[in-house]
Amino acid sequence: MTVRTVPEPAQRGVGISLIAGEETTAIVAQLRRTQPTVNIVDRGVYTKADAPDEIVLDLGELSQELGRPIDVEDVLIVVTSYFGEIIPQRGATPGTGSLVLRADAIVSGGTGA
């Protein structure tokens, strides 16, 4: 009898590149803690993270870590590039919400983007 075990993915469907700095340090720490399959490469002036299907940045956690409210725009200051689909999810109050990257198109009625 044969059983598949964990495959090595061929494709990285999403990725994000972050300018070196305190926000990026916090984001990298969060990714390492919450999404261990995300592949992270430090290239000095920027850091690149990629994954097969999804990367989620939790703004609430980042706000706690950095000691000030972090909104989508605060993250975007250090996001130098990405691939996949980017889905900003603004929270109800400042310093909450998330920035999600997904490999596949989200197919839902009424959304053209």
Added chain:
Amino acid sequence: MSAPTTRIHDLTKDYVWNSTTAPPAAVFPTRYRVPERGRDPFKLLMRDYARMEVEKDNRVHQALDRAVQLRSSEQIEPRWVEGLKLLLPATAEAEYQAMKGAGLLISSIDNPELQQGYSAQALDEARHLQLVGALRQHYSRTVADSQGLQFGSRALSRHPVGSVARAAFAPNSVNDPIDAAIALNVVLETAYTNPLTVAIPPVASANGDDAYAAAYLSIQSDEVRHMANGHGTLRAVAEIPENIPLVQGSLDRAFWHQHQGSDTLVGVASEYFVRNRPWAYRDAWEEWVVDDFIGSFSRRFGPFGLTEPARLGDVARGLESQHHAVAIGLAALWPLNFFRIDPLDEQDFAWFEDNYPGWSQVYQPLWEAYAALSDPAGAHLLLQELPAVPPFCQVCQLPCIVPRFEAPEFRIIEWSGKKFALCSDGCEANFAWNPISYASYGTFWGRYHGWDLADVILDLGFIRPDGKTLVAQPHLHEDRLWTIDHIRGLGVTIQDPLAP
């Protein structure tokens, strides 16, 4: 309590004049059916945009101030400074055409949400022009030999290889609006800005220049929203099946065109104007353009019936050799440049052979010959070794010595009674799609047919303040500088290879 951001974003869309009240001036009619759907995922408001961009600018200017205080420009590898003289105006050209392109899209796409996304983009492109200007000023004040930086975009329009940048970026603003969106927002900003603005910063950094990294990474952070704009537009257009063949054709043409321009310029700058090379351009291209861009594109747009760009195999083949051919071409034409080119040494030869097996056989002898002719006392140019100057491709403006110097693939065609050189199948296909727009562009050799090389240089204006020493030099020494008299003494007359 204030209204939620997304609600405010929705409300702002009610305060526009749409095409039923004031039809937009369609500069270029579109062949596509454009649905009114299409979303900007960022739903950006001007107040948030302004706050974010102010912070970005502060960070860049702090980095530039720090570089001045630490006198860090003194540490920059001199070769890299020469490369910046070409890269900065090429970037400015890209930003200028992108700003025009965003304006074209705002006035052509009847969708308030995408229009708002493109409005922010137009402002971004203006910001990028300013940042490139700030960088140019920074280097002008701090590097040892700033000669050439002062010409800026003026140099680009006169220099033979400068036209490559113009040719690569013009389709982003002079085009069917959807074709422009595909060329600009999809192919240039989603794929090809990455090598220039994300992959090169570590190269700049490895060659002592952190100012470039600070500014270009910050520029690219705006492209994140442009990628989303392009994706939103493409997604909307791709939902109408009749658009798919048009989108595919547009993508194929834009990808080829951008490859000819961006891959060549970035490959040359990142490998021939440095001493420390963190990567080979071919590998950087595989990561950013093939794995990230094409991989992600096929996964998201494959279901719509779109495939990877048609000439991907040819592009990959070109990546092995094209920028090497153009680099030696630039060196052979050095008197026409507005920057200096340092001869390569043994260490460079070893690196190139390691990363591009077979390089030494073709290029090393040429670079050795170039080095041997670097002293004006020798009174000879590599250019004089050529039986004739190569024509420039009417589409991409590269010299027709590509993809391989030893095996070029160009053809001379006749259209409307005139002869044109086309470097490749890809450029011939692009020419055929819209011959009028390409045929109207004058050729460099045509303009100077029959001129003495010295008079060409004087006409270009690439002369140092003493009125006789060339800005361009075939070495980075402070002595043994070539003057206009040396050039005139050679008696080289320009012969247009396409002259009847």
Added chain:
Amino acid sequence: MTELGRLRGITVHPFGARIPVEPGERLLDAILRAGRYVPFGCNHGGCGTCVATVVSGDVEQDPATLTTLDARSREEGRVLLCSSQLRSSDAEVDVGDTGIVESEFAGAGSVDTTTTVTDVLRPAAGLFLLRLRPPESWAPRPGQFVQLALPGGDAWRSYSVASRAESSTVDLVIRRVEGGVFNTALDGLRPGDDVRVRGPFGAFTVRTSHRAKLFVGGGAGIGPLRPMILQTLERGDDAPVHLVHTGRDESDLAFREEFIALAEKFDHFTYDPLVTVGVTPGVRGADLAADAVDQHHSARTLRRSEAYLCGPDAFVDRLADHLITNGLRDRYLAADRFTASSGSTLGVAPPQDRKSS
């Protein structure tokens, strides 16, 4: 609190997803029944793939799994989802350690349904070829796998899909192990029987690229490679495609005739069928495959290629090392592997992450 929140069940972190659990139901089944997915292997507490941490509540772990999950892990609140049950009305578990991301957990694009067996073939002594009617909304990407439950059992097994999405059947190539529980069940399977299938899952898929592609399949490992190769050849560019295929004897090489015909049709496709029968004793399929790679590829060509490996653990490890040593960039190595599982306890290889810059 939603209606669902009051039902007996678990909350799965880091996704915060609420999953109802039936009395006596194993947590893994509850998660899968809810249309969600977590990585799992042997399904009987033997491999440790489906490990989770209990954050709150009372979850009982089957004591027979002591060798897989040592006392210390248990003290730290680790359980194996495939062999544990909910004792309190509510519990929270964290599956972050499995490395799963939210879209995988959501089981996006997958189905969970009953379908019909159309054929059970035994092309060789060591192989089954099981054919199923494609379920509704069936859209696997070449290289993905499905999970299968046979009638009368609650055991799930994972098998790669050996057919294209548009094929009239879902083909699964299964290595036969004498005496295996699942094997016995397969032996009893007839056309017309119902089986439960869910999927497709997995990220072992072909990159869209200009690079030459090398596929190496050991035995049943040819399964996922077949649709990947068909997809690659249909793309229509002429980048070289090379398949190295090993088996005990010719009958063990599933789809051999098809690959021979493809090699005749496509100039850029090379097929290397290799058998271990009649070769010096002690020389294994992986050694033959490594030699075949050496004959066709130099360090220079390997540096410009990408490779897809599928087969037993030892086979994949041997070839992965060989390819990387000989010039393949680790970024362009992808592997899918299977581990023999006859019910005994097995060590779990951690998810290999060879990806780097």
